[in-house]
Amino acid sequence: MEFSIATTVAEALDALQNGARPVAGGTDLVVGVRHGKSSFPDQLVAIDRLNELKSIDASDAGVRVGSLVTHAQLMTDPLITDRYSAIADASALVGSPATRNVGTLGGNVMNGSPAMDTGAPLMVLGAQAELASSAGSVLVDLADLWTGPGQTSAASDQLCVALKMPVRPERSGSAYVRLEYRRAMEIAVVGAAASVALNADGTIADASVALAAVAPTIIAVDGLSTLAAGRTVDEQLLADVASAASEHASPISDLRASDTYRRHTVGVMAKRAFDAAARRATGEVIGIPVNRAIGIGAAS
Amino acid sequence: MTSYELNVNGTTYPIDAEPSRNLLSVIRDQVGLTGTKEGCDDCECGACMVLLDGQPVNSCSYLAAQAAEREVTTIEGIMTTEELAPIQQNMLDAGGVQCGFCTPGMIMSATALLARTPDPSEEEIKIGLSGNLCRCTGYAKIFDAIKETVVSL
Numbered sequence: 223m224e225f226s227i228a229t230t231v232a233e234a235l236d237a238l239q240n241g242a243r244p245v246a247g248g249t250d251l252v253v254g255v256r257h258g259k260s261s262f263p264d265q266l267v268a269i270d271r272l273n274e275l276k277s278i279d280a281s282d283a284g285v286r287v288g289s290l291v292t293h294a295q296l297m298t299d300p301l302i303t304d305r306y307s308a309i310a311d312a313s314a315l316v317g318s319p320a321t322r323n324v325g326t327l328g329g330n331v332m333n334g335s336p337a338m339d340t341g342a343p344l345m346v347l348g349a350q351a352e353l354a355s356s357a358g359s360v361l362v363d364l365a366d367l368w369t370g371p372g373q374t375s376a377a378s379d380q381l382c383v384a385l386k387m388p389v390r391p392e393r394s395g396s397a398y399v400r401l402e403y404r405r406a407m408e409i410a411v412v413g414a415a416a417s418v419a420l421n422a423d424g425t426i427a428d429a430s431v432a433l434a435a436v437a438p439t440i441i442a443v444d445g446l447s448t449l450a451a452g453r454t455v456d457e458q459l460l461a462d463v464a465s466a467a468s469e470h471a472s473p474i475s476d477l478r479a480s481d482t483y484r485r486h487t488v489g490v491m492a493k494r495a496f497d498a499a500a501r502r503a504t505g506e507v508i509g510i511p512v513n514r515a516i517g518i519g520a521a522s
Numbered sequence: 523m524t525s526y527e528l529n530v531n532g533t534t535y536p537i538d539a540e541p542s543r544n545l546l547s548v549i550r551d552q553v554g555l556t557g558t559k560e561g562c563d564d565c566e567c568g569a570c571m572v573l574l575d576g577q578p579v580n581s582c583s584y585l586a587a588q589a590a591e592r593e594v595t596t597i598e599g600i601m602t603t604e605e606l607a608p609i610q611q612n613m614l615d616a617g618g619v620q621c622g623f624c625t626p627g628m629i630m631s632a633t634a635l636l637a638r639t640p641d642p643s644e645e646e647i648k649i650g651l652s653g654n655l656c657r658c659t660g661y662a663k664i665f666d667a668i669k670e671t672v673v674s675l
Contacts, residue, residue: 225524225541225587245585252544252583253565262542268588294577318653319631320571320578406652407566 224265231274231383235356237267239379244269246290247324249317250333275328275383278302284388286352289328289381294319296327296340303510306387307502308343308396308415308495314511315339315398318406328382331364334372334439341368341440342415343398345432349387353380361386368439391428394419395502397512399495400434401487403478410435411479414467414491416499418455424504426450431463431496436471436488443470443492455500460493467492526590530555531599541587545579546570548586549596557597557626561655568654571627572596578634580653597626600633609633609671616667620658628654632668641672 226242228234234244242265245251254260269275275288278299285301293313296302303310309327316322316330316339330340331351341364350361353376360380367374376382390396400413413434419427429450431443443466453459473484498512509515524541527534528548535553546563549572550556561569563582570582573595600607609632612618619625628651635642635650642650647665656664 223541225585227588227590245588248585248588249565249580249583252585255542256564256583266541266585268585270588317565318568319634319650320568320580320653321565323577324574324579324584 223262225268226266227268227271229271231272231354231381234267234269234272234381235354235379237265238381239356241265241378242267243378244381246270246326246329247292247321249321249325250329250335269381270324270326282389284386287327287385287387289331289383289385290326291328293317293322293325293327293330293340297322297510305390306343306347306396307510308346308398308417308499309340311398311511311513312339312343312400312413312415315400315402315408315410315513321407327385331367331385332374332376332382334368334370334374336368336371336437336439337410337413337435338440339398339400339410339413339434342413342432342434343396344385344387345440345442346396346415346417346430347387347390349385351376351382352384352386354383355379355381359383364440365442370438391419393422393427393503395499395504397495397498397502397508399491399498399512401491402513409478412436412471412473412484412488412491414488414495416463416492416495418450418496418499418503420500420503425452425454426459426500429496429499431467431492433467433471433488433492436473436484438472441470443467455497460497463496464489464493524587526587528553528586528589528594529591530594531596532593537586537590539586541585543586544582545572545584545586545589545594546581549581549594555596555598559623559626561623561627566655567624568627568631568651569624571630571654573630573634576634576637578631578653595630595633597629600629607633608674609636609667612667612670612674613664616663616670618659618664618667624654624656624658628656628664632664632671636668636671642668 296313468489559569561567
């Protein structure tokens, strides 16, 4: 294997065009190689020193999160915890402090795992991935980016340089909740993110829900906004959200859970995420991550 | 092979190694510091924990070449004098060391925790050490050692 360390994005893009694969924190790559899930490429370019990809920039259009922003940054950044809370909830659950220090948002997204924690939050927050190559940059909707387990539509010479999200509406909140068997170094058994925007009278203006680890990719629950718009958040609505999520899931059985169990529990997670997002939309402060703040997930 | 300089505990070591080598194996086999342990070799147990620019990293799952010219701190590097660092002494005094295999990793995670959170709550201690497994102590005595270190600092 040939190895180089890129010092500029242009250098990294040149390396990709010449056949190199990128590595940032290496938490997926190195462990994946050891497990035999993947092998080291012939050429590897380290991108973790590209400081221009490590910032979170707010503008009138929304927020642009550099692909090398770590989970540790995301779970404590004031703009993310306050306005894009679901991403902070998810980042705080990833791995351990060591994983969160080197693991990046871009790495999580481009690894394409259907169980990734940041994916469902990004989807309900309307994120697009900014993919750069020597030929220029394009914005790709996440539904078009993730094509299967561990697969994306990105070409081999494209580097994810940022995730872009629109400005959050007034009176809105978001949350991510996952089912877990333990509190650290865990992968979501199932997960759900919700975004809820309220009207001035407290009824729902808009809502979305996305699910993790119940399909070949992260998926959005279609029709959720139509189901919820104009209603108030009550037991019946939460039950309807749970049913919609469970019906939308197409889970598999594996080592960690059966398809039946996943289908049921993803509805429970969706309901809890929706409830937390709606409560945050009213201004209620629920700590990051929701799993710990309201005792969801593994017992202490 | 790739050549680079690795800075470990303030000393610079010239390294020639396959770029696929992980930081743990280079620290143990080439630098020759064996305090850092290989437990699971799978990013689960934390026995291999070192600090990279002050932040904890699982050295079993981090490419050594990516650490070139950055500051690596291992368990051998946390003593500033001939005496044990306070967290080390407190681990001994509190009975936080039984078989001792997890101890270097525990101490590195605790060191990073106390650097960023000088007065951690019980919950913050648990989160700070959540990437480190111990099969002997039941953790309580390790938490005691960290609390004692907070008091003594």
